[in-house]
Amino acid sequence: xxxxxxxxxxxxxxxxxxxxxxxxxxxxFGVASAVLGALIFxxxxxxxxxxxxxxxxxxxxxxxxxxANEIQQEQLLTIxxxxxxxxxxxxDLARQEEALRLQAGLKPPKEDPLDAENISEGEKNSAAEKNxxxxxxxxxxxxxxxxxxxxxxxxxxxxRAAIRKESLDAFQSELQERSAxxxxxxxxxxxxxxxxxNYSGGWVLPVNGGTTPSYSSPAINSVPSSSQNxxxxxxxxxxxxxxxxxxxxxxxxxxxxPYGLRWGGSDFHPGMDIAxxxxxxxxxxADGVVEYAGWDSGGYGNMVxxxxxxxxxxxxxxxxxxxxxxxxxxxxxxxxxxxxxxxFSTGPHVHYEVHVNGQKVNPISYL
Numbered sequence: 001x002x003x004x005x006x007x008x009x010x011x012x013x014x015x016x017x018x019x020x021x022x023x024x025x026x027x028x029f030g031v032a033s034a035v036l037g038a039l040i041f042x043x044x045x046x047x048x049x050x051x052x053x054x055x056x057x058x059x060x061x062x063x064x065x066x067x068a069n070e071i072q073q074e075q076l077l078t079i080x081x082x083x084x085x086x087x088x089x090x091x092d093l094a095r096q097e098e099a100l101r102l103q104a105g106l107k108p109p110k111e112d113p114l115d116a117e118n119i120s121e122g123e124k125n126s127a128a129e130k131n132x133x134x135x136x137x138x139x140x141x142x143x144x145x146x147x148x149x150x151x152x153x154x155x156x157x158x159x160r161a162a163i164r165k166e167s168l169d170a171f172q173s174e175l176q177e178r179s180a181x182x183x184x185x186x187x188x189x190x191x192x193x194x195x196x197x198n199y200s201g202g203w204v205l206p207v208n209g210g211t212t213p214s215y216s217s218p219a220i221n222s223v224p225s226s227s228q229n230x231x232x233x234x235x236x237x238x239x240x241x242x243x244x245x246x247x248x249x250x251x252x253x254x255x256x257x258p259y260g261l262r263w264g265g266s267d268f269h270p271g272m273d274i275a276x277x278x279x280x281x282x283x284x285x286a287d288g289v290v291e292y293a294g295w296d297s298g299g300y301g302n303m304v305x306x307x308x309x310x311x312x313x314x315x316x317x318x319x320x321x322x323x324x325x326x327x328x329x330x331x332x333x334x335x336x337x338x339x340x341x342x343x344f345s346t347g348p349h350v351h352y353e354v355h356v357n358g359q360k361v362n363p364i365s366y367l
Contacts, residue, residue, distance in 0.1 A: 007357065013106065016291035028141065031215065042072030054285045073144060076145045076147065076265060079154075080099075080150050080153065080268070081264055082242050083154055083157055083261055084160075084261045084262075084264055087153075087260070090211070092162060093164055094109060094167075096166060097164075097167060098138030104178075107234075109167045109171070123333055130213045134206075135254045135257055135276055135277075135348075137318075137345060137349030138256050138273045138346050139297040139317070139341075139343060139349065139351055140267075140269055140270065140273070140351050141298050141344070143268075143299075145267070152260075152268075153260050153261045156260055159338065174291060175197050225267060242308070243287045243332055244288060244308045245308070245366070246366050247366050248252055248285050248356055248367075250274065250282050250316055251276060251283065251350045251352075251360040252274075252276060253280060254274065254275050254276070255274055255275075256275045259272050259362040259364065271352050271354075271360070273349045273352050274349055274352060275347060275349035278320060278340060278348040279320060280338065280339040280348070280350075281338060282304075282319060282337040282338060282350050283332075283333050283336065284314075284330045284333065285332065285352075286308045286314070286332050287331050287332050288309065289306065289307050289328070290305070290307075290325065290328045290329075290336070291307045292304070292326050293324050293336075294322065294326075296317070299317075300318065300344075300351065301318045301341075301342025301343025301344070301345060302319040302320065302340065302342045302343070303322075303343075304316045304336050306336070311356055311357040313354075315352070315353040316336065316349060316352055317343060317350065318340055318348075318349055319337035319339065319340050320336060320339060320348075321338045324337070
């Protein structure tokens with residue numbers, strides 16, 4: 001058997017020489033351990049440097065994303081404010097057209113179905129009408145503007161502009177037709193003074209020198225009693241629609257904030273706010289099953305969600321008291337809660353939403 005090879009290590013110090021005898025295996029193990037330790041040290045240093053660079057890169061990326069989001073929010077806010085100004089301009093045009101039509105003794109302008117202001121003026125409850133200054137409650141969920149919100153607002157403005165143009169074109173045609181009729185009557189020696197024309201809708205319109213037109217607007221009946229079920233035929237809307245279609249108003253009152261942009265374009269309101277006295281009954285707008293009833297921390301306060309089937313859901317927020325529970329079946333016109341000012345709210349009102357296949361839509365379209 002061959003002798004095992006030994007390694008001798010000489011150490012000098014203190015005027016003496018010392019020798020350490022190591023076997024071949026021990027020496028190789030020591031060298032391997034030293035190399036492995038060096039590799040681990042280098043690897044650890046490399047990993048630490050990589051981790052630091054990676055974290056810094058992630059921090060830079062997060063910072064860039066935050067800056068991009070801030071820039072996007074500023075741009076969306078700018079566009080949203082412009083859109084809100086355009087919406088106000090359309091409302092001014094509608095009011096001016098109505099005034100001109102009244103002066104000319106013509107029928108009122110075509111109503112904008114997307115404008116809750118037009119509807120609320122004729123359908124507010126008589127008690128609320130007398131005290132409209134105190135019914136100013138608004139609210140809703142707390143959320144930032146999104147591209148889809150601004151896009152929807154611009155789409156609504158485009159539709160309203162088309163309606164306004166159609167109405168103004170009709171106004172021009174009516175004036176031209178009237179002028180032509182006057183010319184014919186004048187040529188035939190027929191008097192064109194005095195008299196009146198009667199149009200449907202309650203308007204009594206003068207013809208050439210008659211009295212100022214008057215209009216008796218339909219009003220929502222006074223606040224219903226607090227019985228468990230309400231005769232929903234007293235509510236405006238479309239009560240003849242299918243029972244599981246949300247087609248009546250959830251409460252009587254004044255529309256203080258319609259669906260769409262509000263507050264100068266700084267917020268997109270995904271529902272409709274109807275304000276009235278604290279404790280005013282809130283009713284289900286269609287048959288369905290209560291999906292949720294309770295507190296919501298996202299700004300709705302005491303809230304009720306009702307599933308009506310076919311992908312349709314309605315939401316009622318800011319209630320002072322909820323009197324239904326999850327899983328309960330309800331009928332159209334049944335009281336589900338009482339008006340309050342819980343959650344993100346400035347006063348007693350109900351925040352009403354209609355969802356179709358998960359998307360929030362304008363409730364006015366169903367009334």
